[in-house]
């Protein structure tokens with residue numbers, strides 16, 4: 467008599483593991499950490515494309531100010547907030563909150579932090595030291 471099969475074949479695990487493309491290392495990019503922010507940077511034409519991961523609890527004034535030595539973040543951030551939520555405060559007291567999915571255009575001269583328990587993942591475009599001119603952003607927040 468043939469032995470009855472009692473066990474189901476163990477499922478193959480190789481095909482079931484999903485990679486979170488928003489958090490995984492970006493192929494062909496340069497990886498580094500600055501002030502607890504993970505950067506994956508690559509070039510595209512004359513521009514740079516950056517996948518930035520701001521961890522939960524990130525606060526620019528605490529984590530990045532010691533690195534930049536400026537009173538506020540003087541970068542323009544242009545791109546796409548793909549995951550999470552951020553809170554931006556300008557020197558004049560204006561507050562802007564962004565929640566994924568959202569296009570972002572943050573003027574220079576701001577503090578900011580991650581809201582909630584999820585990392586904020588931003589896809590940003592820049593032109594290194596010439597971003598403000600070439601991307602067409604103001605050099606500071608104003609009305």
Ligand SMILES: [Zn+2]
Nearest residue numbers: 556558560607
């Ligand atoms: Zn304002």
